[in-house]
Amino acid sequence: MTDGSECRIERKLSGDTLWISVCSHYKGEKTGIRYKAFPVFISNDPIDPYIAYRLIEPGYESWTNMGIYQRELASFKESAIVTNSANNKGCVNCHTFSEGNPKKMLFHARGAGGGTVFVSNGKVSKTNLATAGPQKQGVYPSWHPDGRFVAFSSNSTHQCFTRNDSQPIEVYDTTSDIILLDTETGEITAPKVLCRESVWETFPGWSSDGKTLFFCAADAVDGMPENRSEVHYRLMAIDFDGEKFIGEPHSIFQSDSLSVSFPRCSGNNLMVTVSSYGTFPIWHREADLYMLDSTTGTLSEAEALNSDETESYHSWSSNGKWVIFSSRRTDGRYTRLFISHYEGDGRFTKPFLLPQKDPQENILRLKSYNIPEFITERAECLDKNVSKLF
Amino acid sequence: MKKAIAPLLLFTAVLVSGITCRQYTFLQMENLGLFLNSSDYFRDLFAEARPISHLAANFLIQFFNAKYIGALIEAILLTFVAISCRNSFTRFRIPFAETLAVTASCAVWIISAVRNDFSLTVSATLIASAISVISLLFKRREYQFSSTGCAGNSAVIAVALLCIVLCGKIVNTERWSKIEYCAMRHDWKKVIDTATPELCKQDQGMLPYALLALSYDGRLPVEMFYYPIKNQGSLDTEGWDSQEGYFFGYLLYDCYGCTNEAIHQLFQSSSYLPFGSSFCTLRQLSRLCFQAGEFELARKYCTILDKSTLHRKWVRSFISQIEQAEKEGKARPESTSAESSTASLITHDSSFNTAALISDGLYSKPMVDRMLCSLLAQRNLTAFKKLLDSQRALYGDELPSSFKQALDILDNPMAGSAAGANYINYYFSGTE
Numbered sequence: 001m002t003d004g005s006e007c008r009i010e011r012k013l014s015g016d017t018l019w020i021s022v023c024s025h026y027k028g029e030k031t032g033i034r035y036k037a038f039p040v041f042i043s044n045d046p047i048d049p050y051i052a053y054r055l056i057e058p059g060y061e062s063w064t065n066m067g068i069y070q071r072e073l074a075s076f077k078e079s080a081i082v083t084n085s086a087n088n089k090g091c092v093n094c095h096t097f098s099e100g101n102p103k104k105m106l107f108h109a110r111g112a113g114g115g116t117v118f119v120s121n122g123k124v125s126k127t128n129l130a131t132a133g134p135q136k137q138g139v140y141p142s143w144h145p146d147g148r149f150v151a152f153s154s155n156s157t158h159q160c161f162t163r164n165d166s167q168p169i170e171v172y173d174t175t176s177d178i179i180l181l182d183t184e185t186g187e188i189t190a191p192k193v194l195c196r197e198s199v200w201e202t203f204p205g206w207s208s209d210g211k212t213l214f215f216c217a218a219d220a221v222d223g224m225p226e227n228r229s230e231v232h233y234r235l236m237a238i239d240f241d242g243e244k245f246i247g248e249p250h251s252i253f254q255s256d257s258l259s260v261s262f263p264r265c266s267g268n269n270l271m272v273t274v275s276s277y278g279t280f281p282i283w284h285r286e287a288d289l290y291m292l293d294s295t296t297g298t299l300s301e302a303e304a305l306n307s308d309e310t311e312s313y314h315s316w317s318s319n320g321k322w323v324i325f326s327s328r329r330t331d332g333r334y335t336r337l338f339i340s341h342y343e344g345d346g347r348f349t350k351p352f353l354l355p356q357k358d359p360q361e362n363i364l365r366l367k368s369y370n371i372p373e374f375i376t377e378r379a380e381c382l383d384k385n386v387s388k389l390f
Numbered sequence: 391m392k393k394a395i396a397p398l399l400l401f402t403a404v405l406v407s408g409i410t411c412r413q414y415t416f417l418q419m420e421n422l423g424l425f426l427n428s429s430d431y432f433r434d435l436f437a438e439a440r441p442i443s444h445l446a447a448n449f450l451i452q453f454f455n456a457k458y459i460g461a462l463i464e465a466i467l468l469t470f471v472a473i474s475c476r477n478s479f480t481r482f483r484i485p486f487a488e489t490l491a492v493t494a495s496c497a498v499w500i501i502s503a504v505r506n507d508f509s510l511t512v513s514a515t516l517i518a519s520a521i522s523v524i525s526l527l528f529k530r531r532e533y534q535f536s537s538t539g540c541a542g543n544s545a546v547i548a549v550a551l552l553c554i555v556l557c558g559k560i561v562n563t564e565r566w567s568k569i570e571y572c573a574m575r576h577d578w579k580k581v582i583d584t585a586t587p588e589l590c591k592q593d594q595g596m597l598p599y600a601l602l603a604l605s606y607d608g609r610l611p612v613e614m615f616y617y618p619i620k621n622q623g624s625l626d627t628e629g630w631d632s633q634e635g636y637f638f639g640y641l642l643y644d645c646y647g648c649t650n651e652a653i654h655q656l657f658q659s660s661s662y663l664p665f666g667s668s669f670c671t672l673r674q675l676s677r678l679c680f681q682a683g684e685f686e687l688a689r690k691y692c693t694i695l696d697k698s699t700l701h702r703k704w705v706r707s708f709i710s711q712i713e714q715a716e717k718e719g720k721a722r723p724e725s726t727s728a729e730s731s732t733a734s735l736i737t738h739d740s741s742f743n744t745a746a747l748i749s750d751g752l753y754s755k756p757m758v759d760r761m762l763c764s765l766l767a768q769r770n771l772t773a774f775k776k777l778l779d780s781q782r783a784l785y786g787d788e789l790p791s792s793f794k795q796a797l798d799i800l801d802n803p804m805a806g807s808a809a810g811a812n813y814i815n816y817y818f819s820g821t822e
Binding site: 057060061062063064065083085160161162163164165166167168170225226228229275276277284285286308330331332333334360361363364365366367 | 722
């Protein structure tokens with residue numbers, strides 16, 4: 001214990017509740033303290049066996065070692081899916097899995113000879129989206145539920161640094177659009193309604209039935225980054241008929257004092273990250289997680305999940321019962337992962353930190369967890385195959 | 391006893407040259423080194439080439455933070471290599487076993503010093519140990535002393551010693567290590583003594599350090615133009631996309647009190663290091679975060695340092711400072727999103743940033759000295775006079791010589807170069 005006493009932890013399983021009690025005593029003394037037992041409720045809802053995330057130093061412009069890793073939730077085993085030793089110490093990012101299946105995934109590999117790497121049933125290939133079709137770089141991806149299409153945002157992203165504010169970095173776009181890749185034909189389209197110059201479209205996210213693409217959009221603002229507080233992203237939606245987008249995008253939620261990021265759907269549940277302005281909310285301490293009420297079109301705060309520090313990227317488990325999200329509540333700088341159970345009606349249980357074999361690992365790790373995603377099975381290590389592409 | 395002559399000679403040569411010629415090289419190795427008892431550290435270590443050598447080297451480098459220990463450890467290892475190889479070569483019946491062993495050890499010494507890579511010495515030690523083990527399969531043979539061999543060994547050691555002492559690369563490494571080490575500790579006098587005008591002529595990279603040291607020693611306006619200044623870019627390394635360039639940036643912004651930017655530059659510098667971090671990085675991050683009132687982060691870096699072998703005392707002392715500061719309520723208050731959205735931005739132009747800080751009233755005399763001298767280096771005397779007039783109170787009645795000369799030029803633009811007038815000479819050398 002922090003007061004120097006020794007402690008013993010006792011666990012007792014009673015039905016669906018694990019009772020944990022802590023006894024402490026000072027060495028040599030005959031008496032001690034038994035603290036009141038506290039419960040850990042065990043849910044009947046299964047959780048996906050693995051999660052995937054990137055490990056990267058928190059912020060700035062360069063890096064040493066980075067990689068996309070997976071963690072088995074039933075144990076403490078962590079292993080690499082792909083590291084940047086495969087692409088000559090370049091950047092690997094934006095990993096995403098089709099319906100949580102690691103046999104069908106993609107990620108970007110930046111640096112010399114960079115491109116987007118597609119993995120499909122053991123086959124690995126690389127495409128440079130910036131040189132194909134409409135020649136727009138693909139950034140934030142989202143797989144259509146049918147596994148055929150991938151929507152990408154195409155962003156011109158910059159960062160600026162503050163002198164001595166408690167928010168040291170601001171990341172902002174000066175332009176962004178949404179493009180659509182058909183993985184069967186290789187065709188990339190840039191629909192005009194999602195590529196308007198006067199609007200910055202970003203963060204695509206499909207509905208569970210694949211009939212709607214949600215995304216975020218803000219009116220273009222000149223004079224960035226000085227005018228960054230004027231940028232407010234609204235939540236938008238456009239219909240999709242399985243081949244192409246139809247109709248015009250329509251606004252689901254907008255506000256002059258809030259900005260929306262990362263729409264993520266599970267069934268009828270839609271979760272977003274909300275900050276006061278701008279995009280890339282991980283650097284905004286006020287960023288929190290919200291749920292959209294689909295009947296009223298209002299956003300309500302997922303209070304149980306939020307803290308005084310940043311809550312940002314989130315994703316749903318395959319059964320829609322669990323959510324994993326990034327939070328900087330432990331020290332304000334290094335992102336750690338929290339898991340919560342969804343009770344329904346917009347309610348969540350108290351989130352718990354991703355368990356480690358030694359709790360001190362959360363402090364000792366000098367990297368942040370980035371883009372946590374549930375995956376339905378173990379991913380093979382791709383380093384050897386990916387390195388052949390570079 | 392005769393058996394010990396060559397090893398003793400070698401040990402003494404390595405030790406003495408290490409103490410006299412490479413003291414700061416070893417100290418800086420510790421600064422840039424890292425050894426942590428943590429799973430992430432070991433995973434990254436074993437993903438690289440020669441993990442065992444690097445593990446042992448990184449462990450030993452921790453001890454280099456004390457003066458002369460680096461030299462001592464290197465002397466011990468190289469002497470072990472020589473003795474080990476001698477015994478092995480003797481068992482293998484290789485002729486001139488001792489001379490060959492001493493030569494091998496000296497070769498490792500030189501290569502390791504030239505490449506500034508202590509892990510090579512450790513690798514050689516491990517290889518010599520492995521060969522020793524193999525040699526046990528062979529029959530033991532008695533050591534045969536010969537005076538010719540002894541003379542040969544002495545000659546080899548003497549040549550190696552000369553190479554170490556005279557090798558330009560090793561000398562330069564030592565100079566740079568001294569400059570960076572002393573600059574980090576704000577020992578500006580040693581930086582000035584090392585980065586002299588003559589040396590800066592040979593190696594322009596030293597100039598920003600010399601000028602920064604002069605700023606903080608109060609001598610910049612007096613002595614700047616005795617250095618080989620080309621233009622205002624001589625004052626900093628901004629735009630140098632390298633570990634050393636970013637390290638200088640960290641020093642500069644730390645001196646300015648721009649904690650966020652100092653941390654930014656430190657992270658950038660560290661990204662060039664094998665583990666993305668180092669003992670120096672972690673110590674400085676602890677200090678900078680403490681300074682900024684980010685106590686949880688400062689505590690985190692201390693906890694990480696506590697996983698090394700020798701930082702326990704340092705960590706305990708620092709943690710108690712944090713606890714004291716917390717009791718006094720010195721944690722950084724959180725800014726609101728409204729404040730963050732309008733917070734002043736830092737650019738990649740250090741001159742611009744310096745000017746912005748001064749105009750925001752966040753200045754110190756060293757900062758104003760640098761800004762004024764930067765304007766002199768640009769030959770922008772109008773802006774120089776304007777700034778000087780606004781900051782006149784810092785200088786009182788007695789202006790530094792280069793300032794007086796600049797004002798003289800403004801009064802009498804037709805005046806030419808003059809002996810002893812180092813700024814006037816600089817000014818007109820660029821306008822001809």
